[in-house]
Amino acid sequence: MQGTLMLLPGLMCDAAVWAHQVAALPARCVVPAWGLRSSLSDMALQVLQEAPTERFALAGHSMGGRVALEVMRLAPQRVERLALLDIGTHPLAPGEAGEKERAGRMTLLTLARSRGMRALGEQWARGMVHPDQLDTPLFESILDMLERSNPDQFAAQIHALLNRPDAAPLLPGIACPTLVLCGRDDAWSPPPQHQAMHAAIAGSSLCLVDHCGHMSTMEQPAEVSAALANWLARG
Known part of the structure; x- marks a missing residue:
């Protein structure tokens, strides 16, 4: 496929989360930046406005997957x-x-406002990745990504997630x-959720990535890019 591929990042993520896929995939890739948008529907409208072609392929990670479903x-x-x-759909x-x-997310927002985004990440992001990735260069790159954002963005995206629909x-x-x-070891959006989604979507493909937590595109980038390349090539 040589058309447009919209790659939607998750909560407090930016284009770095899709960097390997942008470089590896045979498509015109566009990664939106959510800014201060505070609803999934507003993010979906942004995707529809920013897509450079009328029709496009659409991939969403974590919160970005919820935005993708809102686009659908x-x-x-x-x-x-x-x-x-x-992702989850609940x-x-x-x-x-x-x-x-709600209380847990507000506690994290208070931490971000009082001590900064990196301090937030050092606590919050430890659940994002496979345990073997903790305190590695990859983990530091996730903290760097969070530090490029700010608490107002975090507040807006928390609002979007707390008001998420049942997808x-x-x-x-x-x-x-x-x-x-x-990721087979995703503690936030575990495999059974994805097996249920696969069962609900006729003709869908399911891929569970070994030795991988929630940040699959960064933790196992080559395997995820290969799965996406096969998906783009499907008739």
């Missing part, structure tokens, strides 16, 4: 193929579980070639 809700006719990497849980998530009802209606991928 708004304009499925524009998406030629879809890849969902390390809304904020009701009751105590939802309040616990599961969209899955059975997806008809384009679809790849569902996650």
